[in-house]
Structures are given as structure tokens and as C-alpha cells.
Amino acid sequence: MSIPGLGQITPQAAAATTIRTIALQPLWEWRFEVPRRSAGITVRLVTGSAERDGTPLAVNRTYTFVRTKSKLLTWHGCTLEVNGDCDAYVAEYAAPEDSPMVSYLNLHFALKERRDHVRAMSGAAQNRALLGPRVMVCGPKNSGKTSLARTLVAYATRMGAQPLVASVDPGEGLLSLPGTMSAAVFGTVMDVEDPAGGFGVRGTPSTGPSTVPVKLPIVYYFGREKVEDDGPFWRELVSKLAGSARVKMDEVDDVRCTGLVLDTPAVAANQSGIDILVHAAREFAVNVVVVLGSAGMNAELQRRLAHEKTRFGEPITVLLLDKSEGVAERDKAWMRGVGEEAIKEYFFGDPKRTLSPFTHSVTYEELTVLKVPDESEYFEGQQVLIPAEISPEMSNWTLAVMDASVNDPPEIIRQAAILGFIAIADVDEERRRVKFLSPVSGRLGNRPLVWGRWPEPYINLVG
Numbered sequence: 001m002s003i004p005g006l007g008q009i010t011p012q013a014a015a016a017t018t019i020r021t022i023a024l025q026p027l028w029e030w031r032f033e034v035p036r037r038s039a040g041i042t043v044r045l046v047t048g049s050a051e052r053d054g055t056p057l058a059v060n061r062t063y064t065f066v067r068t069k070s071k072l073l074t075w076h077g078c079t080l081e082v083n084g085d086c087d088a089y090v091a092e093y094a095a096p097e098d099s100p101m102v103s104y105l106n107l108h109f110a111l112k113e114r115r116d117h118v119r120a121m122s123g124a125a126q127n128r129a130l131l132g133p134r135v136m137v138c139g140p141k142n143s144g145k146t147s148l149a150r151t152l153v154a155y156a157t158r159m160g161a162q163p164l165v166a167s168v169d170p171g172e173g174l175l176s177l178p179g180t181m182s183a184a185v186f187g188t189v190m191d192v193e194d195p196a197g198g199f200g201v202r203g204t205p206s207t208g209p210s211t212v213p214v215k216l217p218i219v220y221y222f223g224r225e226k227v228e229d230d231g232p233f234w235r236e237l238v239s240k241l242a243g244s245a246r247v248k249m250d251e252v253d254d255v256r257c258t259g260l261v262l263d264t265p266a267v268a269a270n271q272s273g274i275d276i277l278v279h280a281a282r283e284f285a286v287n288v289v290v291v292l293g294s295a296g297m298n299a300e301l302q303r304r305l306a307h308e309k310t311r312f313g314e315p316i317t318v319l320l321l322d323k324s325e326g327v328a329e330r331d332k333a334w335m336r337g338v339g340e341e342a343i344k345e346y347f348f349g350d351p352k353r354t355l356s357p358f359t360h361s362v363t364y365e366e367l368t369v370l371k372v373p374d375e376s377e378y379f380e381g382q383q384v385l386i387p388a389e390i391s392p393e394m395s396n397w398t399l400a401v402m403d404a405s406v407n408d409p410p411e412i413i414r415q416a417a418i419l420g421f422i423a424i425a426d427v428d429e430e431r432r433r434v435k436f437l438s439p440v441s442g443r444l445g446n447r448p449l450v451w452g453r454w455p456e457p458y459i460n461l462v463g
């Protein structure tokens with residue numbers, strides 16, 4: 001069966017002639033890039049052990065990778081069988097001190113020690129106020145921040161812990177579409193085949209069964225790509241998300257003892273970049289700051305944070321780790337593609353799990369849409385949401401469904417968590433009707449919709 005809009009998702013069988021065997025020695029990485037439009041590759045771990053960003057591959061299982069730039073690392077050596085075309089090379093490390101992965105593993109063990117300590121103290125003193133480490137990963141663009149965050153989360157869950165993961169980088173989205181900022185508890189294994197390595201929308205299907213246990217994130221809608229597009233609002237949402245994260249941590253003892261891993265947007269090591277990180281660190285009461293590959297950023301954060309205490313009176317450790325030279329460049333076109341695929345997966349699922357979204361047709365009057373204003377529409381420099389006229393210009397945009405009422409003031413709506421997304425398929429001006437896709441069959445009721453500026457509109461999902 002062919003599903004409109006899903007055309008590029010289904011990987012076709014890779015050409016049989018391209019099967020090859022790759023032998024990796026301990027610490028080596030197989031780095032690969034599968035282009036967006038390619039059929040994808042399959043990889044089988046034949047012997048030994050290998051992992052993608054901390055999540056292990058099972059021996060003899062065939063994994064399919066589409067539109068991915070990533071690596072498979074082996075700690076003890078392995079043999080891989082790869083089928084299909086992709087750009088790839090092997091990074092060889094002769095000694096442990098040459099690989100940044102060793103310092104990431106050491107960081108994991110240091111965090112584990114802190115978690116064990118908090119667990120022991122909590123049990124002995126019956127003290128539920130103690131928190132596990134809150135780790136913020138930061139660095140310049142393409143320093144491997146998200147990969148390290150994912151790896152730390154994967155190692156923690158492999159040891160049975162349940163970290164809370166949060167992202168304040170609206171460019172990409174964690175378990176949600178780009179343009180959002182979210183947090184979720186990761187208590188189970190991540191999906192190795194997910195193009196986003198387990199942080200993508202696949203981890204939290206809007207409907208239908210899933211191949212890995214689903215995560216239930218709290219999501220806020222920023223509606224723009226970069227922090228600088230609306231710094232004051234980003235700061236507000238960071239504070240809201242930090243508050244919600246704290247509630248999540250307090251709900252489950254193991255989450256509280258495991259602590260938080262916080263992914264941040266790429267910033268420059270200048271005053272405004274450091275201010276962004278310091279705000280996130282303070283709001284999330286971060287007590288471990290990991291800086292990847294920037295001595296300048298490390299020095300600035302040391303200066304600003306190393307003498308501060310968290311609101312719980314703990315010292316803040318700032319540490320500089322090398323970035324991996326394998327981190328891949330992702331240009332604007334790639335990131336746009338990532339956003340498009342995320343939207344498609346949100347509504348239609350992925351090759352392993354097809355979703356069937358519902359098409360609704362409503363009158364103009366049944367929808368309340370507010371929009372993130374253009375710069376020309378700022379009100380006294382303040383970016384409040386403004387009512388949006390329904391027009392064909394809205395076609396192909398995804399709109400956030402807010403957990404608020406249409407009667408709430410715009411400031412409240414803007415800061416509300418989101419329930420999900422709809423995609424506008426068609427606006428019929430003559431009949432004053434709007435056709436949209438939704439992952440659920442129910443009506444929107446009196447939920448307001450917010451029309452942001454990111455992710456940008458995509459092809460008509462209903463063909």
C-alpha cells in the first residue's frame with residue numbers, strides 16, 4: 001500500500017553487490033553518512049560488540065539506517081557486515097588517550113558514582129530532597145553535544161537508571177518536532193535505527209504501537225529556530241521547562257537519584273552565548289557543566305559559574321572535554337530535511353510502524369489560530385502572540401495544539417505546554433473551510449493553535 005507523503009521514507013533493499021565486511025579493533029569507530037534521498041544501508045554485527053551513541057547493537061540483527069550521519073563504536077573489537085552505499089571511513093585509535101570517547105566513558109562513571117552516593121544517602125537518611133547530578137552539555141556548533149548527551153543517557157539506562165533528559169535547543173527538538181523544547185524520562189533502551197539516534201519523534205509515537213517503550217515528554221513550543229530569534233521568550237520557556245523537569249524528577253525516586261542530562265543550543269563563546277548557557281544552568285540547577293572542544297567557552301563558564309553554588313548549595317563543576325573530530329557537518333539543507341522527515345514521521349510513522357493520521361475538515365470559525373509575529377508586527381518590542389487570519393498561506397505548515405483554552409490570554413497560551421501538532425493540508429477560501437491532518441480522531445474543542453516560524457512548511461502531506 002502506498003501512503004501519500006511517505007514516498008521517501010520506506011527504505012528499499014540495498015543492492016546485493018555492495019555487501020562488505022568491516023573489521024574494527026578496540027576503540028575504533030566506523031563513521032558513516034547515509035544521504036537523505038538514498039535507499040539506506042543495512043548493518044549487521046557479525047561478531048564482537050558495537051554501539052551507536054551508547055546504545056548496543058544486538059549480534060546478528062540487521063539494522064537499517066536512512067538519512068543518518070553517525071558512527072558505530074566498538075570498545076572490544078567487532079566485525080560488521082554492511083550492505084548498501086554510503087560515505088564511510090574507519091577512525092583508528094591506537095591508544096585510549098587518543099579517543100575522546102574514553103573521557104566520555106569516564107564522565108559516565110563519575111556521574112554513576114554521584115548517583116550511587118545520592119541513592120545511598122537518600123535511603124539511609126530517608127532524604128527525598130537529594131538530587132542526582134544535573135549535567136549540562138554545551139559547546140560550539142558541531143561539537144557533538146547531542147551525541148554526548150545521548151551517550152550519557154544510553155549508558156545510564158544500560159545500568160538500569162532513569163535519567164531525565166531535557167533539550168533547550170529549539171533547532172532540532174527532542175522526541176518532538178523542531179521548534180520545541182522538551183524533557184522526558186528515559187528509562188529504557190533507545191532505538192538504534194532512529195535517524196536521530198533515539199531522540200527523534202519515533203521515541204514517542206503520537207498513536208499506534210511502538211518497537212521500543214515510548215517516552216512521554218513535556219513539550220513547550222518556541223516556534224523559531226534560534227534562541228536569538230526571541231531571546232526573552234526562550235528564557236521564559238527555559239524557566240518553565242526547568243520547573244516541569246523538577247516536578248518530573250520528584251515524582252519517581254530513581255529519576256531524582258539519577259538526575260538530569262541537558263542538551264543546549266550551539267553558542268559562540270561571547271557574552272550573549274555565555275549568558276544563554278548561564279541562564280539554562282541556573283534554571284536547571286546544573287551542578288556539572290561539560291564544555292566540548294572550546295577552551296574559550298570553558299574559561300568563560302569557569303569564570304561565571306565555578307565560584308557559584310546551585311540553589312541547593314552544591315558547588316558547580318565545569319570541565320572541558322575534547323570534541324570528536326568525527327562530528328559531521330549538517331548544513332541548512334540537511335537540517336531542513338531533518339525537520340521535514342520528523343514531520344512526516346510524526347504523522348505517518350516510520351518503516352517499522354505505520355501511523356494513520358486523521359483528516360479533518362472544519363470551518364474557519366471552528367479554529368482559533370494565533371501566530372508568532374514577524375518583526376514588523378512586534379508590539380512595543382514585545383513579541384506577544386497575535387490572532388492570525390486564516391489564509392491559504394497557512395497551507396503545509398504544522399501548527400501546535402496548545403494545552404490551553406481559546407479564552408485564555410495570549411501570554412498564557414504562549415507559555416502553555418503543547419498537546420501535539422496538526423498539519424494544514426488545504427485552505428479553501430471560497431467555502432471558508434480548512435482541511436488538516438491530526439494524529440488523533442477527536443475534535444480540537446476549544447484548544448488554541450499556534451502558528452510558528454519553525455519548522456518551515458513542508459510538502460502537502462495528503463498528496
Ligand SMILES: Nc1ncnc2c1ncn2[C@@H]1O[C@H](COP(=O)(O)OP(=O)(O)OP(=O)(O)O)[C@@H](O)[C@H]1O
Pocket residue numbers: 029031032068069070071139140141142143144145146147148169265266324325326327328329330
Ligand atoms: N565521532 C563521530 N563520527 C561520526 N559522526 C558523528 C560523530 N560524532 C557525532 N557525529 C554526528 O555528527 C552530527 C552532529 O553531531 P551532534 O548533533 O552531536 O552535534 P551538536 O554539537 O549537538 O550539533 P549542533 O551544534 O548542530 O547542535 C550528528 O549527525 C552525529 O550523529
